[in-house]
Amino acid sequence: MMEIVHDTIREDLGDEFPKLTIEVIGRRRAVLVRFGDPVTPGQADFTADVMTAIPHPSGRGLYIPNTKIADQWDRADPVTHTRMVLQAIDDTNVVFARVVRLLKHWIGTHSKPMCSWNIKALCLDCLDEPMPLINALQVFFTHAADEVDMGPTPDPAGVAGPIPLNMPRADVHKRLCTARKHIDLAIEHEKGGRPLSAQHVLHQALPELVPDADGTQEEADRLARTVRSGGTAATGLGLATGLVTPTRAWGD
Template sequence: MVRKETLASLVDKGRRKIQVTDEELDEAKRRRRLLARSALRAFPGSTTYFNGSIAHGDANTPLTDVDLGVVLTAEDAKPYGPGKKSALSLMETVRDVIHEDLDEEFPKLTIEVVGRRRAVLVRFGDPVTNGQPDFTADVMTAIPHPSGCGLYIPNTKIADQWDRADPITHTKMVLQAIEDTKVIFARTVRLLKHWNGTHSKPLCSWNIKALALGCLGEPMPLVNALQVFFTHAADEINKGRTPDPAGVAGPIPLNMTRPEVHKRLCTARDYINLAIEHEAAGRPLSAQHALHQILPELVPDANATQEEADRLASTVRSGGTAATGLGLAVGLVTPTRAWGI
């Protein structure tokens, strides 16, 4: 007999499959602390900040990288910025100090500066997750923005050599959303990042989180959080690129054309709606089959042939259409925004 599971159970089991282990996190955070210590030694009086998946609480296994930044003092930053010096010398300085501090512990460590757009790339030559080829870190050398709002971060691919951004505020917003939703925000993002990776990566991870900040502001079942996200994200991408939640940087770039990204979001929205509709109607195998289309590696497929045949027969008997396809769900949770646009 086929075991029938609820969508809640299937989603929860799926997210546990990709949940990062304590051992991975502990070692990644230890290496991050080592890098932060080197950055502070390279630039006395500076401050460091953490961002990315580990800082945001949404890291998946395997854990392959970590992100951090160092912000120079206003005095030390004076020679740098748009129309002034690029970040190249800063990147070279932090590279040299990291080598001095970590070469002994990590004999295979290499650090790339040339050709890097934003950050020094540290390759430890020693993975955190067993079976992975390596573990890396992006170390950003940033300067305060003259307005006092956000930072200037390197961008070696443009004439000005610097972009405006606010990664510190981004992290604060994400952590607040995790608290407001009682961890549902982070768990949803983990699943969404997995969905993204198995569907040609239409969005970068930050775009996923920025969109989620616009609709996930309170606790709700994880299945409904996915439904809310895909509904909101499809609507927002249909309007245009996602604005910076901190209101500092420009719109977030997409990895595909906007119509193509919109199409993928709509397909996921329709499948999650269909899964919820099937479950509400007492068709658990059909619900699981629909959810599998969104998270194929996390949710096993189910043979819903008999359920679908019964559904079609019932539809015909009631005078409706027997057409198959993606349906529309009932009971959609109303999205709540975390910031005003």
């Protein structure tokens, strides 16, 4: 069926897009189409995943390809998944989609501990209203760490099996907890008027998106104020208290 899709796309679009390439070999679920032409300034190409499917005999969900297993097919319900994701995007005033995009960068720079669908499934459980992006990240990492610690993420549509992780569960949990600490600390720094320190911590979580910054002087000033006020050096480092207050620098 994937080869039929390959031939059909080639027949229909080959003349319009002379640089068109269509990949089937090595693809797990979908035929990868590269158009060879940009649709956005600064982008070199436009790509699309085209998935074949056949109805499940029960009437719930579909069989979709999985070339990595002996049966060659998995049961899933992508129609319900799409409806749930679109509803979440609407309920959160697009925050859901923006956070998922940020989290895809996070998994890409932290050894890909989980797949993007696992991220979306976890987001569906915890993001249901508009909020600043930094707070949405905090909500996600807190929820995801707790859920992964308890076991695999179930299919939101209740059709497919649990969503597998890309590495041992303990390792995924550790990465989620580390990211949560970075976000918590960034929020605390921002609330304390230390934007460079906050940016430096966010860079640890999202190095491709947030440039690093030198918060050395801010931290030295903070420690000096803490000592003068009779506190300890640990106060304000994210070790003593939690924080869920919305912030200024990353609120959009």
